[in-house]
Amino acid sequence: MRKVGFCAVAGSGMSALAQVLRAQGCEVYGSDRSFDQGKEGKIKKALSDIGVKICPQDGSMLDNDLEVLYTSTAVESTIPDVKRALEKNIPVKRRSDLLAEVFASYPKGIAIGGTSGKSTLTAMVGYILDQAGLKPTVINGAGMQNYKDMPGIPNVILNKGDICVIEADESDGSIEKYTPYISVVNNISLDHKSLEELEILFGDFAQKAKFGAVLNADCKHTIKLLNKHSNNVTFAIDNPEADFYFEDIKAVDDGTNYSFKGRNYHLNLIGRFNVANAAAAVAVCSMLGVEAVKACEILQGFAGTKRRLEVLGKSNNITVIDDFAHNPDKVAASMSALKSYKGRLLIMFQPHGFAPMRLMGKDIIESFAKYMDDKDILMMPEIYFSGGTVNRDISSKDLIDYAVSLQKQAYFFEKRDDLEKRLLELVGEGDRIVLMGARDNSITDMGYRILEKLK
DSSP, X not given: OOEEEEETTXXXXXXXXXXXXXXXXXXXXXXXXXXXXXXXHHHHXXXXXXXXXXXXXXXXXXGSOOSEEEEOTTOOTTSHHHHHHHXXXXXXXXXXXXXXXXXXXXXXXXXXXXXXXXXXXXXXXXXXXXXXXXXXXXXXXXXXXXXXXXXXXTTEEOXXXXXXEEXXXXXXXXXXXXXXXXXXXXXXXXXXXXXXXXXXXXXXXXXXXXXXXXXXXXXXXXXXXXXXXXXXXXXXXXXXXXXXXXXXXXXXXXEEEEEETTEEEEESSOSHHHHHHHHHHHHHHHHTTOXXXXXXXXXXXXXXXXXXXEEEEEETTEEEEEEOOOSHHHHHHHXXXXXXXXXXXXXXXXXBOHHHHHHHHHHHHHHHHHHOOTTOEEEEESOBOOSSOOOOOOXXXXXXXXXXXXXXXXXXXXXXXXXXXXXXXXXXXXXXXXXXXXSOTHHHHXXXXXXXXXX
């Protein structure tokens, strides 16, 4: 039996792979500084319940004769687990190395790439294939609501078929490690890299596909990749020339309606961008033999993903929404969806990382400003910092000042507790509180805490 360790096992990508190896019969150990700090108790329990042995992040995990230690890109070499592994000559590998290894073991690997929408699209594809009886294994970067009652954390679907669906991340370049059966490029927009770098990266990704590529015909950068592969399928919600063109999109109280080839369907999610995700999912599954009509019908039962415009609850006619948006396109997509419905928006945006905010902070503010009206309010605490050495030459206050210069109601708070207090003072009946930000599960905890205080 293989013995493996995961450093930073609470992360969505790491916890998914820990579950995959545990299902394969490995003896799995895990540590996370958030566990040591008394945080992420639900994740800790879920992993423990399926047999992952949780250890303090003090190096003691490496006393268990581990064959390899897997770490995320956020983990530095100064962390005790990593230092101990190096001292004991235990190989230290990245999460992406393991994901590439697992992915390559499946004859039909579906890699979902793109700047935005990867987690939702991965979940949609996995759900359709699962419901259609194709028994996929799915490794996702977000919890999948249709599987929330399964043991463990619902960011994986564990089956024994020949298909594996993964979310392929371009932010750290790990997308280059995959040779998919089908490559999917959902969109290309400014995020962690320049557009020029991204076009090259995704072009190579599409070209490497063994069977074919699925491309967004609405994205001017993605459509350039058509010549990268001889077997392409396109999808769109604006371009009628696409192979899978979803139209007549209408926001309704319980989601979104759309039509495809003369038939009407319902999606339990809000936003035009989610209809585009649905079109992409149907296009992918068609390449695997699932009829489009059947795929659309299956998607009507799709319940969404965690932290993607997730309604945490309602109290006194006030809705609390949790969202992962953290780059200009994601913010614009979420804001567009939210403004399809009535009600003032009180938005808390938690910026993540000083370098990303230097690169795209102003673009993010412009995405908010494009959709905010005079009554909407944007509030920001200081930039989230998870540790390590970094140049802190930008502040959330700089971004808030820019929002104010665009004539928007915007306020900076040094501490999130002060922001939460002010938000509760401002909120009124019919308002929607939207909590946005990436890689920080305490945002969700804040949402549930606000709901309790609203009662």
